[in-house]
Structure formats: C-alpha cells, structure tokens
Amino acid sequence: MIELERLADGxxxxxxATIDGDAESLLLYRDGDAVRAWLNICPHAGxxxxxxxxxxxxxxxxxxxxxxxxxxxxxxxxxxxxxPCRGEALRAVAVDxxxxxxxxx
Numbered sequence: 001m002i003e004l005e006r007l008a009d010g011x012x013x014x015x016x017a018t019i020d021g022d023a024e025s026l027l028l029y030r031d032g033d034a035v036r037a038w039l040n041i042c043p044h045a046g047x048x049x050x051x052x053x054x055x056x057x058x059x060x061x062x063x064x065x066x067x068x069x070x071x072x073x074x075x076x077x078x079x080x081x082x083x084p085c086r087g088e089a090l091r092a093v094a095v096d097x098x099x100x101x102x103x104x105x
Contacts, residue, residue: 014054038090
C-alpha cells in the first residue's frame with residue numbers, strides 16, 4: 001500500500017485502495033509506529049476531507065479539519081468533536097504496519 005517512511009510522524013496521506021471491490025480514497029494518519037486509516041469522506045455531506053488531493057488541514061489543537069464545512073475530528077478514533085456532524089465519526093478502515101509498509105488488514 002504505502003511505505004511507512006513516506007508518512008511523516010503526525011502527518012496525513014491519501015491513498016487509493018480497493019475495498020469490497022470498490023476503489024476508495026483513504027486517509028492515513030501516522031502516530032509513531034502506529035497508523036490509523038479512515039475513508040476520506042466526511043460524514044456530514046459525503047465530501048472528501050482534503051482541500052486538494054492528499055492535502056489535509058490539522059488544527060493547532062491537533063484535530064483533523066474537513067476542508068468543506070469545518071467539521072473537526074479527533075485522531076484517536078475519528079470522532080467528530082466540533083462542526084455540523086458532531087457526535088458522528090469517520091468510517092475506520094483496518095490497516096496493519098508490517099515489513100516497513102502500511103497494508104489493509
């Protein structure tokens with residue numbers, strides 16, 4: 001999928017993956033040696049979270065911010081903590097870090 005070293009610690013990346021036969025845009029977030037992944041879709045209006053392909057906004061408080069309507073998501077579990085979809089969450093995608101890469105689980 002993607003080499004772990006290409007993903008900066010505390011940084012985001014967008015990758016394309018096939019899930020259940022469908023091509024999907026995924027948002028990856030690296031936290032040390034761990035990587036979390038979600039579908040790159042805001043639960044508010046179904047739009048992509050990035051403001052340009054692979055370019056994501058992070059608040060000074062360390063929240064992922066949807067470029068379209070400003071919904072803010074915590075990076076532990078993807079829960080929306082502010083904005084139009086408060087209480088909803090990003091759809092998690094299981095990934096594993098192994099052999100220096102990030103792979104779908």
